[in-house]
Amino acid sequence: MNRVEIITTTKRFLSEEFEVEETEIEDANNLQKTLDLDSLDYVDLVVVIEENLGFKPTSDDFKGIKTFSDFFDLAEKKFAEKS
Amino acid sequence: MERRVVITGIGLYSCIGIGKENVLESLRNGKSGIIYEKEREEFGYRSPLTGMVEGPDLKPYLSRRERIGMHQPAMFAYMATREALEQAKLDVDFLSENETGIIYGNDSTAGAVIETIDKVRARKDTTLIGSGDIFQNMNCTVNMNLSTIYKLKGINITLSAACASGSHSIGMGYLLIKQGLQERIVCGGAQEINKYSMASFDGLGAFSIRFDDPTKACRPFDANRDGLVPSGGAATIIIESLESALERGAPILGEIIGYGFSSNGEHISNPNFDGQYRSLKMALKQANISADEVDYVNAHATSTPVGDSMEAQAIHAVLGSDVPVSSTKSMTGHECWMAGASEVAYSLLMMENNFIAPNINFETPDEDSKKINVISEYTEKKIDCFLSNSFGFGGTNSSLIIKKFVK
Numbered sequence: 001m002n003r004v005e006i007i008t009t010t011k012r013f014l015s016e017e018f019e020v021e022e023t024e025i026e027d028a029n030n031l032q033k034t035l036d037l038d039s040l041d042y043v044d045l046v047v048v049i050e051e052n053l054g055f056k057p058t059s060d061d062f063k064g065i066k067t068f069s070d071f072f073d074l075a076e077k078k079f080a081e082k083s
Numbered sequence: 084m085e086r087r088v089v090i091t092g093i094g095l096y097s098c099i100g101i102g103k104e105n106v107l108e109s110l111r112n113g114k115s116g117i118i119y120e121k122e123r124e125e126f127g128y129r130s131p132l133t134g135m136v137e138g139p140d141l142k143p144y145l146s147r148r149e150r151i152g153m154h155q156p157a158m159f160a161y162m163a164t165r166e167a168l169e170q171a172k173l174d175v176d177f178l179s180e181n182e183t184g185i186i187y188g189n190d191s192t193a194g195a196v197i198e199t200i201d202k203v204r205a206r207k208d209t210t211l212i213g214s215g216d217i218f219q220n221m222n223c224t225v226n227m228n229l230s231t232i233y234k235l236k237g238i239n240i241t242l243s244a245a246c247a248s249g250s251h252s253i254g255m256g257y258l259l260i261k262q263g264l265q266e267r268i269v270c271g272g273a274q275e276i277n278k279y280s281m282a283s284f285d286g287l288g289a290f291s292i293r294f295d296d297p298t299k300a301c302r303p304f305d306a307n308r309d310g311l312v313p314s315g316g317a318a319t320i321i322i323e324s325l326e327s328a329l330e331r332g333a334p335i336l337g338e339i340i341g342y343g344f345s346s347n348g349e350h351i352s353n354p355n356f357d358g359q360y361r362s363l364k365m366a367l368k369q370a371n372i373s374a375d376e377v378d379y380v381n382a383h384a385t386s387t388p389v390g391d392s393m394e395a396q397a398i399h400a401v402l403g404s405d406v407p408v409s410s411t412k413s414m415t416g417h418e419c420w421m422a423g424a425s426e427v428a429y430s431l432l433m434m435e436n437n438f439i440a441p442n443i444n445f446e447t448p449d450e451d452s453k454k455i456n457v458i459s460e461y462t463e464k465k466i467d468c469f470l471s472n473s474f475g476f477g478g479t480n481s482s483l484i485i486k487k488f489v490k
Binding site: 017018019038040041043044046047050051056 | 146147148151210211212213214215
């Protein structure tokens with residue numbers, strides 16, 4: 001997956017899982033606040049990322065993620081490592 | 084000082100109707116909620132007969148976080164509780180500020196547990212189960228979900244007592260309020276409906292195999308009965324102190340005056356006369372009424388050969404031959420963990436509307452049921468006081484007596 005595909009896919013599955021509008025999932029927006037995540041929701045976030053993008057982010061990975069752009073960077077890196 | 088305990092709201096999510104109005108119509112018309120489920124036949128059931136109610140869409144009412152920990156018991160119970168609280172004029176703002184408890188009957192979460200374990204089997208990674216499953220898997224699932232959603236601050240316990248769970252939940256709530264320890268309690272019972280939940284029960288050969296007409300399969304007290312039919316859904320009963328109900332201007336649907344209970348202390352599945360007899364006697368004693376003051380008995384009778392006979396004998400011994408008796412399980416099937424609560428709700432609807440719902444399919448009495456007055460047709464009757472029996476595996480028995488409220 002390239003970055004555009006990652007963004008398109010991520011917008012779809014995050015909006016479905018966390019019931020937010022796709023338009024709210026924008027590069028600069030804060031991931032935790034936009035998705036209204038509590039500690040339990042991070043468990044579900046890992047599940048849907050694994051199901052849709054094929055990798056499991058670690059708790060260390062999440063420490064570096066503030067915005068959706070940070071997440072897209074992480075996903076791009078994971079795909080690059082795979083290939 | 085002992086306080087009076089009244090019922091101020093009921094809610095039903097049943098195979099004979101979603102909501103009180105639909106259930107009332109079915110009770111009047113003797114309408115059965117039993118179907119033949121092909122999926123159970125393919126799964127290996129000896130008897131694919133079941134009561135059926137579809138799962139509700141909760142998205143209009145609850146957030147994702149509120150829904151994610153719910154499987155059938157909690158989903159059904161939410162719908163029943165929503166209706167009951169509305170009738171009782173209770174909302175989340177009031178409940179969060181005024182101590183209210185919840186004692187809900189439930190005794191399985193098989194469907195949820197198996198779906199969770201299937202995920203682990205497929206993916207071999209527990210971190211991919213998701214966060215909601217644990218709250219679906221635990222037997223206290225109804226309590227966890229409803230106490231959180233409605234911000235309940237009082238007693239919060241699940242009551243597991245097999246097919247008497249719903250009845251004991253009301254009885255235990257009654258005792259707490261009577262003693263002044265609680266003002267109001269959300270009571271009830273929930274029963275999942277899925278092929279996983281009843282497979283082992285079906286394996287005992289206890290279910291009816293009268294497949295030609297599913298609506299005729301469940302025939303409590305009839306000489307030609309051949310077993311029960313499982314069912315499910317949820318029923319909620321809001322109970323509170325008389326003072327609280329009057330102060331709030333809540334509708335008073337009835338007053339709980341007696342709760343009898345006992346344990347057989349014998350066989351794990353076979354009922355016995357003595358346990359049921361003692362439960363009935365204790366309820367009458369607690370209520371401080373004589374047997375002839377009971378206008379109607381909603382029997383536990385499930386349509387099993389032995390169970391119905393024992394109950395007919397116990398009713399005859401304690402209440403005599405004349406009191407009208409019917410088993411609404413003839414229409415609903417056996418709602419198991421829910422039954423003790425739903426049958427109180429069905430009986431309250433009868434009391435409010437002056438009729439006895441028929442024990443459908445009662446065509447031929449046997450040697451025990453001919454000794455009691457089984458009502459097989461819709462019958463208009465003023466009911467001032469009724470008794471509801473619930474008996475469960477392990478020999479747990481509960482009898483509740485409820486009367487019309489008189490100031």
